[in-house]
Amino acid sequence: MLRQWRMLRHAALVCRAWYLRAARGMYSSLEISSRRSYDLLVKQLHTSPRVERWLATTRQLSIIDVRSDTGKVYIPYLDSLPLVLAHALPALQVLDLITALRPIMHPTFYLALPNLNHVTRLCLRARLSLLVQLRRIVSAFSRLQELALHLQFEVPYPFSAQTHRLSDIVTQNRSPIRLQSLEITLVGGMACLPENRDAQESEVRNMRYMVTWLVSSGICAGLRQLVLGIDASSDTAAEFPSTQANRLLEASGSCLTSFCERNIFTRGPCTNLMNNPALSYWEFDIIVSYSTLFSSPPAEH
Numbered sequence: 043m044l045r046q047w048r049m050l051r052h053a054a055l056v057c058r059a060w061y062l063r064a065a066r067g068m069y070s071s072l073e074i075s076s077r078r079s080y081d082l083l084v085k086q087l088h089t090s091p092r093v094e095r096w097l098a099t100t101r102q103l104s105i106i107d108v109r110s111d112t113g114k115v116y117i118p119y120l121d122s123l124p125l126v127l128a129h130a131l132p133a134l135q136v137l138d139l140i141t142a143l144r145p146i147m148h149p150t151f152y153l154a155l156p157n158l159n160h161v162t163r164l165c166l167r168a169r170l171s172l173l174v175q176l177r178r179i180v181s182a183f184s185r186l187q188e189l190a191l192h193l194q195f196e197v198p199y200p201f202s203a204q205t206h207r208l209s210d211i212v213t214q215n216r217s218p219i220r221l222q223s224l225e226i227t228l229v230g231g232m233a234c235l236p237e238n239r240d241a242q243e244s245e246v247r248n249m250r251y252m253v254t255w256l257v258s259s260g261i262c263a264g265l266r267q268l269v270l271g272i273d274a275s276s277d278t279a280a281e282f283p284s285t286q287a288n289r290l291l292e293a294s295g296s297c298l299t300s301f302c303e304r305n306i307f308t309r310g311p312c313t314n315l316m317n318n319p320a321l322s323y324w325e326f327d328i329i330v331s332y333s334t335l336f337s338s339p340p341a342e343h
Contacts, residue, residue: 069096121148128157155182167192194229225269265294271304
């Protein structure tokens with residue numbers, strides 16, 4: 043994306059005719075990857091009517107708000123972004139958030155998210171310690187049709203902050219959101235280490251709570267495409283509970299036409315497709331794990 047943006051920037055300097063087309067391409071998809079770039083965009087928005095016009099045509103916005111390992115002072119900006127930029131992005135349809143959500147985000151972040159009311163696709167790549175954050179973010183986009191989650195669950199800090207209970211999630215009002223596509227990818231972390239029992243229990247509980255919310259809210263009632271998987275690039279492997287996968291398949295029912303399992307490894311029962319008679323596409327990767335009784339795969343007979 044950065045290379046393409048640079049090419050468009052050079053093209054805009056050629057002539058007036060090229061400038062119009064290049065500028066439209068430059069602002070149709072934006073990436074904010076640092077506090078510096080965020081501050082610069084906000085400054086230009088308030089000082090340049092031309093930038094304001096081009097931002098009104100932006101359809102995709104990618105935001106990278108993570109703490110770097112360079113030792114520099116980290117000043118987060120995601121908290122204020124919806125409040126500051128939502129009014130300038132009336133055409134925004136795709137939002138990509140790559141972030142480490144802090145346990146305590148500024149209240150204006152959640153209050154201003156619904157102002158991005160034209161977003162139909164949300165991609166959230168985050169480390170989560172509070173599941174209620176995920177629920178509040180997704181629920182803010184009433185027109186959402188596609189949701190991609192790339193999650194690493196963490197032990198809540200402080201642990202007492204994880205106040206939601208399963209009964210509270212089930213009694214939540216049904217959501218107006220009806221997803222057409224749902225993708226959930228789990229990233230291995232501390233929960234995958236055998237000695238970290240608290241993290242393992244927290245991850246299982248978070249998965250159960252997340253699926254319970256997705257199912258009980260009606261978000262998955264009209265689901266046509268479902269993708270479940272594990273991030274194979276992580277150093278430690280996560281496990282996707284097949285019981286939770288089956289709950290999503292059951293909630294999707296006869297609407298589901300496409301189902302993908304990627305790098306799935308589970309010790310539980312296999313996925314059950316009996317509730318999905320309209321399924322026309324099924325893709326799956328199998329990871330085989332042999333018992334310790336064998337030093338090599340058993341011989342074929």
